Amino acid sequence: MSTEAARLDALRQLDLLDTPPSEAFDRITRMAAQLFRLPIAAVSLTDFDRQWFKSRVGVEHRSIPRERAPCAEVAETTDPLLIPDLLAHPCYQESLLARSGIRFYAGAPLVTRDGYALGAMCVLGTEPREATATEMSMLADLAAMVMSQIELQHAFGRIDPMSSLPNRLQFIEDLEDMARDLTAPERRLAVLVDLAGSEQINQAVRVLGPDFIDEQVRHVARQLRQVVGPQRRAYHVAATQFAFLARSGAEEEAYADRLAETLERLRGGDARFLAGATAGVAPFMLGETEPQDVLRIAYSAAQDARQVERRVGLFSSAQDAAHRRRFTLLDAFAKALERPEQLRLVFQPRVDLASGRCTGAEALLRWRHPTLGDVSPGEFMPLVEQTAMARPATAWVLEQAMTQLAAWRRAGLDLRLSVNISATNLTEPDFAERVREGLARHGLEADWLELELTESAVMADAGQALAVLESLAGMGLRLAIDDFGTGYSSLSYLQRLPVHVVKIDRSFVQGLTEDGRRRSLVSAMIALLQDLGHRVVAEGVETDAVLDLLVGDGCDEAQGYLIGRPMAAKDLDAWLRARQEAVPAL
Structure with a gap:
């Protein structure tokens, strides 16, 4: 040279x-x-x-x-x-x-x-x-x-040593410098290429070692540098993520189509990692949008594409608003755990279909945010259960439920209380011991408390779940499978689990009178579960006609709006006392 x-x-x-x-x-x-x-x-x-x-x-x-x-x-x-x-x-x-x-x-x-x-x-x-x-x-x-x-x-801090490309800090600084040179905001497109999902990366490292990942990153960096060309920069913004700006004037839909074709062509080389690559295309206003937000919305578009198994995703403000809402809820719920006046329990009764007697109630968490108002548990609980907040949330619910159960028992109410737990709780090595300590502290018999968990929670780590459930059952607690039929429905595991109760999901129960196939399915489920030794509870009972069918099929218990809506503890107390004075048979 x-x-x-x-x-x-x-x-x-x-x-x-x-x-x-x-x-x-x-x-x-x-x-x-x-x-x-x-x-x-x-x-x-x-x-x-x-x-x-x-x-x-x-x-x-x-x-x-x-x-x-x-x-x-x-x-x-x-x-x-x-x-x-x-x-x-x-x-x-x-x-x-x-x-x-x-x-x-x-x-x-x-x-x-x-x-x-x-x-x-x-x-x-x-x-x-x-x-x-x-x-x-x-x-x-x-x-x-x-x-x-x-x-x-x-x-020092501007070039990634693995790819030799400018890094995320340089991307942010370059956007700031580009904006400083403008006389008016300019519409541009940011692209983020995510080479692989976390599961694929973990598997590759486990089988091939980290050197394989490094080799693929270097190879992809060289290819992207050629694709972007000498007039623009490609940036290495995270371990397996790259970003760059499209040329000025690019229109997002047409550009997304070209980008998808480019990624397909790159797959034909040695870049085996690109088999799982997705890209996000995000329009933004240079000079108005913060550089950190540019990366965030481009990453969001790439992850949206991965979820629907598309090669390229376009940023959606509606989806972004939903993501931001979820983050806001998680952040606010963490604060709510420190300010428990926002949280409360309500209780939905469960009745025995043969006698009409109320056998127990399910404790349900409710959250009233000071500015967001009442937040649906169907919105916030799935988010909480995927985070480390599942442990303190369950701990709060258990403590409040045990406190209320002890009060009812002292008042002479013969009632069993059900509490929902998550897959995260089944991974806690001290969970069973903490439940035992709570029962002792409140002076409760173990079989006065019932813990509900979904099939999916059990199957997430069946071996670990079985060990924890056996510890809980060994203490005398009753265990219930919630939402039966919507998860894995593994009868082989159901046979092995030390559960006493199986609750048929409301999606099977509602509309039972209009759908003959659904009725046949529910009848078969009741018979099969009872043959396996489980007590069967039907959820979501809302009409007398559905209730009559369940009684005819020999279902053990029912829960739903026809029986009673979720209510505050004082209201359930009044509901129970009024029911004791009424005719017991349904």
Whole structure:
């Protein structure tokens, strides 16, 4: 490789050409102009056929031809250059600078640690003048400051060492610099490419080791650099995620189609990781949208695409609002656990169909946010159960339920109380012991409490769940499978689980009178579950006709709005006492 080729290669590796203006460099350029009391100063990089200005003061254009440019001589020789009067210099008196009215030039080389000159820190004037040795020394110091800034950005916190691409911090800074150069906000498209889902990454590391991931990331980085081209940057913004901006004026739907085709073509190479790659395309207003939000909405679009198994996803403000709502709820619920006045329990009764007697009630969590109002448990509980808040949430519900159950028992009410637990609780090694301690603290018999869990919660880690459930059952607690029929419905595991009660999901019970096939299915479920030794509860009973069918099929218990809606503890107390005075048979 020739010296010039090596110099150009060093310049391109630093990824400086055609990047947005940067305040870090502009600050040095302004200082140069002020120190020399000259109208023009620039950080000039010598490309193959041009002088491109990374920073400039007093110059409108971004580049000039390399031919007969004094900065090119500085790059070629790596020596400082002083030209008191361009019109008196034989090489530059016919140059573009001289024809543009420039008379004075002084430049100090921008030299890498390997000795390659990238260009010059230069100052220019419209009148002939001299420069003292002190001034040239100051110019050399300013050039050294520019190189320090270049090395700082490249080596310390701006370039990813794995991919050699600019990282997330550089992406954010570049957007800020691009916005600073605008006279009005500009609509642009951001693209985030997510190479693989977390499960695929985990499996690849487990089988092939982390070196495989590193190799794929480097390969994809090279391919994306080619796809994006020399005029734009690709950024390595997370372990297996890359981002870049589409060209100005790109329309999102047409661009998304082209991007999908590009990703398909990339799959044909050695980038095996791209078999699971998805991309998100997010329009934003450069100069208005915060850079961090640009990455967030692009990532959101990519994840939406992954969920529906599409190659490319377009950002949806409605879906984004839903995601932000979920995050808001999770954040607010964490605070609600510290301010329990927002939380309360309601209780829905359950009755024995043979006697009409109320056998128990289910404790249900309710949340009233001070500004959001009542939040549906169907909205917030699935979110909570996927986070570490499942443990404190269940602990709060159990404590409140045990407190209320103890009060009812002291008042002479023979009542069993059911509490829902999640898959997360079944992974807690001390869960059974904490339940035991709670029962002892409140003076409760174990079989007065029933814990409900879904089939999906059990099957998430069947071995661990079985061990915890056996510990709970060994204490004398009653266990119930909730929402039976909507999860895995694994009868082999159902046989092994130490459960006493199975609750048929409301989706099977509602509409029972209008659907003959559903009725046959529910009848078979009741018979099968009872043959396995379980007590069967039908959920979602809302009409007398449905209740009559369940009684005819021999169902053991029922729960639903026909029996009683979820109610406060004092209201359930009144409901129970009124029912004791009524005719017991249904």
